[in-house]
Amino acid sequence: MSEISPEREQTTQTISKNSFALLILLGGLFLGSLFVDIGQLVLGRGFSQSAVREHEVLEQGGRTWVAYRDPRVDMTLLTDPECKACNTDEALVWLRRVLPTLSVSVISQNSDEGHRLIKQHDLRSLPALLFSNAIEKTDFFAQAHSLFQLSEKQYLLNMEELGLPVGKYLAIPSMTDQSIVLGHREASLAVIIYSDFQCSFCGTFHKNQIKKLLDEYGDRVVFVFKALPLDTHPKAPLLASAALCAHEQGKYFDYANALFSKQHELEQRSNTKQELKNISWMAKLNWKSFSDCLDQDRFAKQVEDEASEARKLGVTATPAVFIGNRFFSGAAEYDTLKKALDEELSEE
Secondary structure: OOOOOHHHHHHHHHHHHHHHHHHHHHHHHHHHHHHHHHHHHHHOOOOOHHHHHHOOEEEEOOEEEEOOOOOOEEEEEEEOOOOHHHOOHHHHHHHHHHOOOEEEEEEEOOOHHHHHHHHHHOOOEEOEEEEOHHHHHOHHHHHHHHHEEEEOOEEEEOOOOOOOOOOEEOOOOOOOOOOEEEEOOOOOOEEEEEEOOOOHHHHHHHHHHHHHHHHHHOOOOEEEEEEOOOOOOOOHHHHHHHHHHHHOOOOHHHHHHHHHHOHHHHHHOOOHHHHHHHHHHHOOOOHHHHHHHHHOOOOHHHHHHHHHHHHHOOOOOOOEEEEOOEEEEOOOOHHHHHHHHHHHHHOO
């Protein structure tokens, strides 16, 4: 029989010690888990890992806990606590139905964090719903990813796509030197109107509400008219360009009246440009200057820019009106607009 060398005997002893230490460690972990299970059973607090692994539904203290495949999704709700129109209670109820793992934190627009988020994500309106990128791993995102816009590793929910109205605008449409402006250009309060000359509601709105507002507030308020040709109205961009050509001669409102009154005729005519030139002659514009303007597509780019600006603000239908930072979608009643104007003017 061969003798065991001192080196081999030392190695064997080391392995034995290590194995014994490992057994003690595993035993301790097992007993610790067992004690946790027993303690939680006796005290009625929390769930053990084994319970969570083995069950999808657990009950404790009158509450039911359900396991979901979706990860926890953190959402930041940026809002103005003073803005009644910014209430999202119903939206959150719906979101929690489709995203049961949703965790919501509310941030005020006026806080330091609120200012940071507005700047970071270039937010234009409130409320704003920002989701962590964990939303990517949910069934809801897989089915409705078009509702989300990626922004700085977070996802901004498109409220307009869901049919939820904007509560408050943080930015309003701009007024440039090229804008169609009527009323008191230097006034501090602006009324900005988006319209489409193929939109029948816009025609009624222009004739009734806007005409009356101009007559009553034109010396105190600046009125800005912008184009928002809808995709369903193929002639609307050309009609808007024609209105800008008329404005170049100081005849916007008269020409707009004529366009709206001849909506049906313009729909039927194949040579729309010629008809627009005929209207300019009847409206006593300089026919040659107007024709050159229209033939050169002088204002086509401005029409595109105005429509793009509107869509960035979430405006997708006409008529639409901004009074200060208040927004009115559709043909709002005259009394509603008048009340808003009076309130804004009284605060100046």
